[in-house]
Amino acid sequence: QKEVEQDPGPLSVPEGAIVSLNCTYSNSAFQYFMWYRQYSRKGPELLMYTYSSGNKEDGRFTAQVDKSSKYISLFIRDSQPSDSATYLCAMSARSGGYQKVTFGIGTKLQVIP
C-alpha cells in the first residue's frame, strides 16, 4: 500500500462550483498535513497547513483532517478558472527531528468558465 494515495483526476468543474479534493494515507506517524498548488512547470506553492484533526479555513479554501480515518480533504468554494492547477496533498512525520515531506501524485483540476 502506498503511503499516500491521491486520485490524479483530471477533475473538471464549472466556475463557481465547490471542489472537493481528497487523500488517504497509511502511515500513522504523519503529523503535519499540507496542500500545495502546482501550476504547470512551476514549483509547488503551499496553500494550507495543519497538524490537528478538524477543519481549517482560509478564504475560499478549507482543509479537513480526519486522523482516525487517515483521510484529508481540501475544499474550494466558488471555484475560479485561476484555480486550475494540480493540487498536491503532502504529509510529514518527524524523521530524526527534521521534516521529510511525502507527496501524493496530485489531482489535476480544471475550472471551466
Add this chain to the structure above:
Amino acid sequence: EPEVTQTPSHQVTQMGQEVILRCVPISNHLYFYWYRQILGQKVEFLVSFYNNEISEKSEIFDDQFSVERPDGSNFTLKIRSTKLEDSAMYFCASERRGSWGTEAFFGQGTRLTVV
C-alpha cells in the same frame, strides 16, 4: 516576499556529464531540501540538509548525487555522471520553523534534460 531561487531554469546535458543545480534558499531558514519530479509522476524527496551536513536521504540519492552549501548562501545539488533517467524537474526547498509548526517553501525548479 522572500523566495527560494533556483538556477538555471532549464539545463540540457549529455549522458555521462556532470551537472550542478543551484539554489539560494530564504536567508533565515536553516533546513534545506532537494526534491525531484519526473514528468507525470509525483514529487519525490531526495535529501535534507542541516548544519552543513546531510540529515536524511532517500534511496534515489545514490553515490552519483552530492549536496553542499559552499558559501553559506547557495545550496547545490551535483549529479556526477548523469543518466537518461535523471531527466526531471528538480526542486529546492527551504524550511522555517516556529512555535506554530513548520513550513517549506519551494523554488520554481530546474528542468534537467539528459540526452
